[in-house]
Amino acid sequence: MGSGKLRSALVIGGQGIRARKLRTFLSMTSLFLGVLAVLTVQAGAEIAERAMLSGVELTRGKDGTLQMFVPQEEPALGVVERTLAGRSDGVAVVGMNAIIGEPGVRPINDGAVPFDHPRVGGPEGGSGKPDGQAIEVQLEALTGDVRGFRPFRQVSGQWLDFASAPALAPRIVVNEEAAIGLRRHRVPGEMALPGAAVHVTPQVVGVVEDGSPRPSVYVRMDELRTWPPGSSNADTSRGGSRVQVMLSPSATDLVQTLRSRLIGVGVPADELDAHPIDSREELEGQLSLVRLIFLGMAALVLLIGVAGILNVGLATVGERVEELALRRAVGTSRLLLAGIVLAETLLTGLLTAVAAIGTGAAGVKVGSALLGPSYPALQGISFPWQAGVAGVVAGVAAGVLGGLVPAIRAARIPIAAVMRA
């Protein structure tokens, strides 16, 4: 028939919990909040990291993307263009500033700064030109679809079509800040590149979100080339400028081809190393401190939860002195009784952790469903399992910490003193 220690413990513990539903509920509540705080911090850090990373992805490129910087001058530029033509696993980006609007004036946002930026300098500015109806943008000329590396989100219209023949009037896609500038300041639709003699009228085909606070404009490099004839790109003469080439990590053959061809036209080999982008690691350094601070706060909240359990546990033992002494009088051993008291809080802690994890997981689901559409970082986010583990550990730890002292006290109750009428 066995000693029935476990079954006795279950019956006694169950009777204890049922007799003190409110107390159990209260101690669960305090612990619930503590565990939920730990979960929130864990999940929050995870989401923050993703959000920051997705912002960085837009401007710098996805993690793992290989980057190479090639001098922005002929013949290297031509080699890059020819090698990457029609490829989607390698894209070159040539950046320069351009002015859209009245020619020969000082743009409203001199220096392609965001439009809400306070204007620096006097009315004349540094350029000596008069103010006029023009905006300055960051122009990025692309050899192919850059979205494989920088996942822009289409806000309206279309993205650039790289498959068709180059158009004479360059088609451009603007970012949201540039769209604001174009909308707010009715500038003539002429675009000029510094140093280029001919102005053209670009055709805006779409708006994207690119993660940049500055107004920027994307254009096919070959369409840009058709446009100031002769002078391929007006600003290349500025010393030290470089073309950014983004390459898929699997495009090893392309990297090889590009390197050997560039070396062939005289670019020093040591300037042509392809480095992978690793934003996560850089971010993690910054995030770990934030995470630590929040974890400290969560630990504090958890400690309050533990104190709650401890408080309730001690009060309960005080209230149960007679019951516990009586149980010992009828033959329950000290050890079993202490075990039961500990198991009660442990069970409470574990159940609470499970409840908190359930709530947290449901919260993440609901949150990502409700907020996902407006905050892409929350899209498709799943409940981080580390948070679940942290929750269970926190619950059990709280149960042990909060139950141990009451358990020891329960074991020390002197039967004789309690039973003395």
Place this chain on the structure above:
Amino acid sequence: MTPLIHLTGITKTLKGQGEPRSILSGVDLTLHAGRSVAILGRSGSGKSTLLSVLGLFDRADGGRYLLGDKDITRLPEQRAAALRSAEFGFVFQRFFLLKHLTAAQNVAMAFVNGQGWLPRGKRRARVMAALDLVGIAHLAEHRPPRLSGGEQQRVAIARALVREPRVLLADEPTGALDTETGALVVDVLRDATSRGCGLVLVTHDRDHARKMDDVLELREGRFA
């Protein structure tokens, strides 16, 4: 014939806040199976202290305690708990029933102690038999707040008897009851001796004491 209980020279000193006080100073006691003994004595004379030594709630400082032919003067806690479960039944002045449990569940407490498990059905049968023995089987599902003092004490006696102990220890079991109910309770306790159980009854009531086979008076830490 080996006595059920044989105490020789039991001493016990208790230290409260002040000086250690000698409560028991050489108690001798012999109890045979199926016999009963009443212990009288002034308040504070050490009757309850003696009962806690007898019931293994507390240890004697000196002397010898034989249960049957076993020396149990010094026992580790685990073995003491096992003996409390198997060999002793306790009844107190305050009934010590758990308010949130029914009468049957209170009696079943004696089985829910990690000292041998009975399946639900067998447990139930033993509990009902014990309640029947003290005449309150019909109150099995009542909780203590709905029972009279006499009924509550009978639930406590059923709990003490349900494991069929060899020794029944009762510390002023009639102290909280009126004379008539008290007399009934003492009769129930004494009936247990007819089934071979030894009974130690601590009481202030000489009428109750007279119903026992022996009467001893505790004075200055020993039996006069």
